[in-house]
Amino acid sequence: MHTDAMLQRLKEKILQQAFQYSETPSFRLVSGAFSRFYFNCKRVTLDPEGQYLIGHLIHERIRELEVQGIGGLTLGADPIANAVAYTSWLKGRPIQSFVVRKAQKDHGVAARVEGNVRPGDRVVVVDDVITTGGSTLQAIAACREAGLQVVRVVVLVDRQEMNGRENILREVDTVDALVVRDDIMALRAGS
Ligand SMILES: O=P(O)(O)OC[C@H]1O[C@H](OP(=O)(O)OP(=O)(O)O)[C@H](O)[C@@H]1O
Numbered sequence: 692m693h694t695d696a697m698l699q700r701l702k703e704k705i706l707q708q709a710f711q712y713s714e715t716p717s718f719r720l721v722s723g724a725f726s727r728f729y730f731n732c733k734r735v736t737l738d739p740e741g742q743y744l745i746g747h748l749i750h751e752r753i754r755e756l757e758v759q760g761i762g763g764l765t766l767g768a769d770p771i772a773n774a775v776a777y778t779s780w781l782k783g784r785p786i787q788s789f790v791v792r793k794a795q796k797d798h799g800v801a802a803r804v805e806g807n808v809r810p811g812d813r814v815v816v817v818d819d820v821i822t823t824g825g826s827t828l829q830a831i832a833a834c835r836e837a838g839l840q841v842v843r844v845v846v847l848v849d850r851q852e853m854n855g856r857e858n859i860l861r862e863v864d865t866v867d868a869l870v871v872r873d874d875i876m877a878l879r880a881g882s
């Protein structure tokens with residue numbers, strides 16, 4: 692399947708499976724704000740076809756970056772990072788997936804970043820959605836604290852509001868979104 696066709700199919704799946712709309716602002720966001728729309732991206736990131744599409748599309752965008760790891764703040768980032776790691780294995784140059792815990796563990800091996808990444812590794816930080824960018828910024832800070840070099844942020848959906856992209860760009864040079872809200876609105880208007 693060609694990359695353009697994969698991206699088109701991914702947008703259709705996001706509209707069909709993840710996007711929810713309400714006439715009144717009834718969706719409470721992690722920032723505390725209320726919105727008329729919501730992307731429940733787990734419906735796509737945990738779906739087998741979604742995993743295939745996301746894994747290939749993100750792998751294609753990051754394969755030249757020579758990174759050792761990909762991950763982000765649990766839970767939204769986890770299936771995305773896993774899909775890319777699996778794809779990287781199929782393509783012959785494995786990229787490790789890692790998980791950033793929401794809080795540091797106080798028992799066992801007290802790591803906030805879990806997985807086979809080491810200080811000095813170049814990594815991509817992922818998230819399923821950005822609104823304020825706060826969750827992604829938490830992941831970036833935890834990665835840096837663990838000695839990782841964050842070279843890019845890739846997200847599934849940029850909601851194009853609350854300065855999410857701009858806030859992240861203060862910390863990282865490139866924020867790449869597979870899909871933006873306008874793509875989904877245009878698809879919805881045409882369907
Ligand atoms: O840009 P932000 O304002 O931070 O909002 C986006 C975040 O909101 C959701 O996470 P949520 O806290 O709902 O957690 P979950 O992924 O564990 O469900 C989503 O997965 C993003 O990480």
Ligand SMILES: O=C(O)c1cc(=O)[nH]c(=O)[nH]1
Binds near residue numbers: 722732
């Ligand atoms: O900002 C959020 O909390 C948020 C928005 C959205 O569309 N989807 C999501 O999972 N979280």
